[in-house]
Amino acid sequence: MAEALLIDLLGLEMNSQDSSFQKLLHNMLEAVEKHYSVSAPSVYIMCCQTQQSGRNGVQDWLLKAMSSSQILKRSFEIICTANTTAALYTIKQKLDEKDLSIIKIILPAQRKALMRVFIDHLFTSVYHFEFEELWVDCEPNHLQEAETQNEVQMLPAQDTELIVNEIQTYLERLPSLKGELTILKSALIPGDIFLHGFTTRAGGISYIPTLSSFNLFSNPIRRDPKIVVRENLRRLANAAGFDPKTYHSVKVNHANDVWIMGKTEPKSYDGITTNQRGVTIAAPGADCIPVLFADPVKKACGAAHSGWRGTLMGVAMATVSAMIEEYGCNVRDILVVLGPSVGACCYTLPQESAKEFHQIDPKCVRSFDSPTPYVDIRRATRALLESGGILPQNIQDDSIADQNQNITFCTACHPDKFYSHVRDGSNFGTQIGFISIRN
Template sequence: MVEAVLIDLFSLPASLQSNIQGLLRNTLETIEKCSSLPAPFVYVMCCQRQGSERNSEEESLLPALRDFQSLKTRLEVVRSLTTAAALYTIKQRLDEKDLSIIKVILPALRKDLLKVYIVHLFTAVYQFEFEDLQVAWDCENLQRAEPQSEGQVLPVQDAALIQSEIQMYLESLPSLKGGLTILRSSLIPDDIFLHGFSTRTGGISYIPTLSSCNLFSSSKRRDPQVIVKENLRRLANAAGFNPETFHRVKTDHANAVYIMGKTEPDSYDGIVTNQKGVTIAAPGADCIPVLFADPVRKACGAAHSGWKGTLLGVSMATVNAMVSEYGCNVKDIRVVLGPSVGPCCYKLPHESAKEFYRIDPKCVRQFDSACPYIDIRRATRILLESGGILPENIQDDSITDQSQNITLCTACHPDKFYSHFRDGPNFGTQIGFISIKD
């Protein structure tokens, strides 16, 4: 069932402008008459001319809008200078109300154009149906779910202009929830490496569980890739790395490691490089983003270590890749565990907890319960030390000076970090990143 209707009057062709009131009136009448109660939310998108709060196009719409009292609280006119700005505003309204099924009524000539905006600004969470503005007052047409047709492919130049317009608009948006904060470890020498762990502030993601510097997009979340890309651009500017030479692990919750410069696997939870100026990163939203640095051989690595990856030894697999590929001595490698869910909050079913108990009984609290508390950080340290990493070359929450602690519990600090455990399936993601300076 259609949850929202978007009427696109942003750039009407001349043949329709003379009857704009009639078109809008007929369309709204159909929505009022044909939709199940309560009526869906209706957004009318029109162009605001530079330097004017209201223009003649909108003035001509007002008489048609005043007649629809039943839609009054569910009807909104969105005026913006660009299509990107108007559509982004409407996306915010949809997200506030958790709406996903949208009927778009628009001039036929605008359909292929608007589809390009939608591809960039929305994810697979949303379902769009399209209807020609001239026939939209047919009740059967309004209710029929029409799958997206491929239509004509826009010229590459037009698609590039749309992408540029979206990017410029997103760059103009203010940061939310304060400025960017980057956590750094004194264990990694900053004269050789650039590194850090992002937090959740300083980006433009506005959905509560993703707000504000979310750094991961998926088909199941409402943050599209363009928003994540803008958040990454802001992080890169603050940290000093190039977002165009940025590589994030393709997580599989396993122990595969990608050696940069070789064939890239379909999925991997560790990545290593000795290339200067290339930034590698691992995500975390309870799982541990782990950074590795060898100041002697000038090589580095990043790993994503959840409970499965920890048990499979992804951290030592990353260390071993640095040793075999770059000739690193295991005793020279520094390892820093980033913000992740702590033993104060994290539970696993008893069967999984047994595996951590075998590593060390101290990795499990309340072992006899159905869901014991698990310390994946301690397990990671033990496995690293068993593999030859010096205890003093590992930074985690066991650090003596707590003012230097960056291995904070993600679930305990909702103001600083995202947490899958705390926030549920539509969670945001922070990262740990590292590169070798030129």
Template sequence: MVEAVLIDLFSLPANLQNNIQGLLHNILETIEKCSSIHALCVYVMCCRRQGSERKDEQEFLFPALRGFQSLNRRLEVICAQTTAAALYTIKQRLDEKDLSIIKVILPTIRRDLMKVYIDHLFTAVYQFEFEDLQVVSDCESLQISEPQHEGQTLPSQDVALIQSEIQMYLESLPSLKGELTILRSSLIPDDIFLHGFTTRTGGISYIPTLSSCNLFSSCKRRDPQVVVKENLRRLANAAGFNPDAFHRVKVDHANAVCIVGKTEPDNYDGIVTNQKGFTLAAPGADCIPVLFADPVRKACGAAHSGWKGTLLGVSMATVNAMVFEYGCNMKDILVVLGPSVGPCCYKLPHESAKEFHRIDPKCVRLFDSANPYIDIRRATRILLERGGILPKNIQDDSITDQNQNITFCTACHPDKFYSHFRDGTNFGTQIGFISIKD
């Protein structure tokens, strides 16, 4: 069932621009007769005239809205200088109301163009259907009908122009929730490595559970890839790395490791390199982003360690890859555990808790309960130490000087971090990243 209607009047033929009030009135009248429009939200998208204010545009279109009292509280006119700006503003309105099924009524010549904008600014969470607004220019009339032809692929140069317009608009947006903040470890030498762990501030993601520096997009979330790319661009500028040489693990909650420069596995939770200029990253939104650095051999790595990956030994698999590929010595490798869910908050079913209890009973709290509390950080440290990493070369929340602690509980700090455990399925993601300086 359609939840919202978008009427695209952004680019009408020139001879109809002066009759936009009549056009809008006729469209609303037609829709109202054809559907139960009173139950829907309606958004009218139009071009803001150069030098005009939004209020002026609203007043200009107001006569066309008369007679539609049932729509007054559900109808909004969105005027902007670009299609990207108008459509992204409408996306914000849809997200505020948690609406996902949208009917788009637009001139036939705009349909293929609009689909490109939608593909970039929306994810698979949303469903769109289209109706053609057929404009008959000689008599300045219109009719609404089902699409008359299959969509055609736009020329690549047109797609590139749309991408550029979207990028420029997103770059112009202000940062939300404060300045971009990066947490850094004193264990990793900053004269050799560039590294850090992100927090949730300083990006442009506006959905509450994703706001604001979300760094992961999926078909199940409302943050599109272009927004995540803009957040990453801002992070790269602040941190000083090249976003075009950025390699994030392809999470599988297992223990495969990718060696930069060799054949890339389909999925992997660890990645290592000894090449300068490549920034390696691991996500975390309760799972641990783990960073690895060998200042002697000048090699580094990153790993994503959730409870499954921890039990499968993904951290030691990453260490072993550094030893095997680059001749690293265990005693030289430094390991830093980033923000992740702590034993104060994280529970697992008793059967899964047994596996952590076997590693060390101290990894489980209230073991006899149906859902014991689990310490995946302690388990990670124990497995690293058993594998040959020196205890002094591991930084986590157990360090003596808590002023140096960067392994905060993500679930306990909603102002600083995202948490899948706390926020549910539409959660944001922070990362740990590392590279070798030139």
């Protein structure tokens, strides 16, 4: 059963004074009221705002036409916009606010293929859409008799590209949310050789509360689509000064595999290294540690995603080893910076897992006798790096003496600045650490 009903009138000639158009709307509204009188979903009517139609004229006529419809009078909204992107994005925000996911779309048959492209880019698999044809010459009960149509023809590639461009242009014009874009930088990494930083949650366009606003990871089971994340990344690239077309993030597997750029890319990996100029590599984090590596002598760099499993499996030293083996780096020259991540103040694990951290360094575990001790994955990462030969002074984390230089904040403790899986649950956003070698 549909939770929301979307009536697409954008493809029709909208003249509120046209008697045939008025008849169409009357018949459609009668059919919709009869067909959906029990479920009474939220109803959104998309219409076109143009100089010819005039927003007020069409909207006033629709309001008048619906005045006799009790079900619609309670729940309908008219979305009058210049294009489909603006209408659908507005409706998506309303659906997300109400946590609605099952949508029936009534639209002209010729709009189906086009609408599917918009849906594929603006929505994720969280949402479920059904299509029903809007017949221009329909009788009052025709919508009820029409079968739901889910078979949608493909649009030509050129038309699809135009739609994607329309969406991108619209998103680029949206204002930033939660303040200005902020990039945290480490004084340990030389800025004349490397471009790097760690993002916060400010300055993007993601509007869903737990993803707002600078989410940099898209997952089909969340409500932030890839195209929104790409727009956030574009804004980051503009602010930081790198090319988003040469951006590569690790494909997280919570293990210790490392991809050396230039070799065959694995299906999944938690570390990545390169010595190519102008290529930006990154690691995500939302409690897990985004770790950056830089060798200013050999001019090579790396990024790793280190959660508790990856930490125990040694992903940080695996990335260091890859830099040594591939680029001839000296372990004493490699600089390592741990980005924002969950602190021992907020992170617990079952005792069996905590025991493994205790074996690395007893100070990594607090309340060891508890069924769920507090675990310090940062201290464990430092201990493993130092045992692997990284100089203590070449590691930056929250243990540095000058806290004004600290960038390894606890993500769970700072909801205004960072995303946190521990704090926010399954629908969490993601920040990143990124690094590149300047040209």
